[in-house]
Amino acid sequence: MTDADSILVLGHGGLLGRAVVQACQGRCWVVEGGRKAYDLSQPASKGFCHRFALSGRPLENTESADKRLLSLTREIAEDEKALETVHQGLDLLRLFICREKPAVVINCAGYTDVDKAETEPELAMAVNARGAATLAEACREAGSHLVHISTDYVFDGKNKNPYREGDETFPKGAYGKSKLKGEKLVAKIMPAALIVRSAWIFGPGRPGFVDNVLTRALKGEPVRVVTDEVGSPTFSRDLAETLVWLAMKRVQGLLHVVNQGQASRYELARQALRLYGLDPDLVRRAQKKDLNTPAERPGYSVLDTRRLQRITGRTMPSWLDALGRYIALLKEDAA
Ligand SMILES: NC(=O)C1=CN([C@@H]2O[C@H](COP(=O)(O)OP(=O)(O)OC[C@H]3O[C@@H](n4cnc5c(N)ncnc54)[C@H](OP(=O)(O)O)[C@@H]3O)[C@@H](O)[C@H]2O)C=CC1
Numbered sequence: 001m002t003d004a005d006s007i008l009v010l011g012h013g014g015l016l017g018r019a020v021v022q023a024c025q026g027r028c029w030v031v032e033g034g035r036k037a038y039d040l041s042q043p044a045s046k047g048f049c050h051r052f053a054l055s056g057r058p059l060e061n062t063e064s065a066d067k068r069l070l071s072l073t074r075e076i077a078e079d080e081k082a083l084e085t086v087h088q089g090l091d092l093l094r095l096f097i098c099r100e101k102p103a104v105v106i107n108c109a110g111y112t113d114v115d116k117a118e119t120e121p122e123l124a125m126a127v128n129a130r131g132a133a134t135l136a137e138a139c140r141e142a143g144s145h146l147v148h149i150s151t152d153y154v155f156d157g158k159n160k161n162p163y164r165e166g167d168e169t170f171p172k173g174a175y176g177k178s179k180l181k182g183e184k185l186v187a188k189i190m191p192a193a194l195i196v197r198s199a200w201i202f203g204p205g206r207p208g209f210v211d212n213v214l215t216r217a218l219k220g221e222p223v224r225v226v227t228d229e230v231g232s233p234t235f236s237r238d239l240a241e242t243l244v245w246l247a248m249k250r251v252q253g254l255l256h257v258v259n260q261g262q263a264s265r266y267e268l269a270r271q272a273l274r275l276y277g278l279d280p281d282l283v284r285r286a287q288k289k290d291l292n293t294p295a296e297r298p299g300y301s302v303l304d305t306r307r308l309q310r311i312t313g314r315t316m317p318s319w320l321d322a323l324g325r326y327i328a329l330l331k332e333d334a335a
């Protein structure tokens with residue numbers, strides 16, 4: 001690994017993070033403790049990086065990032081004042097970034113429980129907004145390029161056509177509000193950062209919408225699914241590959257990255273069952289008002305990807321093609 005392409009992936013235990021690690025093909029670093037090693041919800045102390053940032057050392061392939069974090073802890077343990085704050089976790093992450101100066105940090109860590117965020121909006125805000133801001137500060141100080149992930153839920157869903165990057169945002173729920181605040185803070189602190197909005201991610205790892213629907217259908221149970229939410233289903237692996245490409249090119253600004261096409265949740269569920277070889281009619285039509293979920297989601301949040309196409313010169317595969325590849329993986333694992 002050369003310094004020019006060293007990538008630190010945060011949130012590597014999550015749905016997207018694990019796909020990004022895979023897409024990096026051994027070129028990245030992860031902090032193995034994950035949330036235990038750095039908690040984005042914790043406040044960070046001011047000026048910490050400045051006090052402790054040492055001259056940059058080259059990244060050493062053989063050492064895992066958490067070992068390096070441990071040795072940093074020991075080093076700063078001699079400073080009592082530092083010790084008081086270092087347990088907050090986030091300071092240590094900042095220090096790690098300031099010292100190791102990864103070429104790129106891809107932030108896949110975030111608070112993602114859309115319904116629960118309605119009852120703990122402060123925590124969602126702490127992680128998705130303040131935590132992201134602290135990370136941006138560290139990247140700015142270290143000279144690392146930052147790729148930060150945001151969401152289609154920053155929109156209210158009133159559009160009739162796919163949302164472009166510059167369209168007005170108006171999140172409906174606490175999760176979307178926290179993500180929008182994160183976008184704004186990151187862009188202000190580090191205008192050269194890349195903020196990628198994606199949507200409706202499915203893939204191996206944490207069970208999401210597609211997996212939950214399949215689990216029910218595999219038991220032969222009918223599943224009620226909403227027809228009045230239309231969006232851009234996206235395979236974590238396709239997204240991750242594009243993220244790594246964009247990171248290597250140091251693309252900046254705000255960018256929508258999703259698989260091509262659009263679908264309702266209902267259509268997505270039916271196609272998942274069909275591709276799995278199950279009866280799509282197990283999926284029954286429902287409406288948002290029938291489900292009455294704690295969080296209100298946008299009714300229409302399809303993302304326009306023309307800017308992405310211009311930058312990469314490529315088109316993302318369609319969501320149906322992507323879903324087919326994911327279901328093939330699931331079937332392979334089940335066999
Ligand atoms: N899933 C989706 O459909 C979409 C997601 N996004 C965004 O993409 C990013 C990744 O999402 P996804 O992979 O689905 O999320 P997951 O919930 O699968 O993973 C989130 C990751 O963040 C970590 N994390 C959570 N809280 C904290 C914290 N306080 N401090 C440090 N780390 C924390 C988790 O750690 P642990 O493993 O310990 O839980 C996990 O590794 C998020 O920013 C999300 O908002 C955007 C659009 C769509």
Ligand SMILES: Cc1cn([C@H]2C[C@H](O)[C@@H](COP(=O)(O)OP(=O)(O)O[C@H]3O[C@@H](C)C(=O)[C@@H](O)[C@H]3O)O2)c(=O)[nH]c1=O
Nearest residue numbers: 112114151152199200201209212223224225226265297
């Ligand atoms: C599981 C299920 C959900 N639904 C509905 C509920 C809800 O309105 C919608 C989506 O539900 P979920 O809770 O599975 O998905 P949700 O957590 O809302 O997914 C979102 O996650 C965050 C992180 C994002 O950033 C978004 O892009 C989006 O992917 O589908 C059904 O109608 N039937 C079902 O069986």
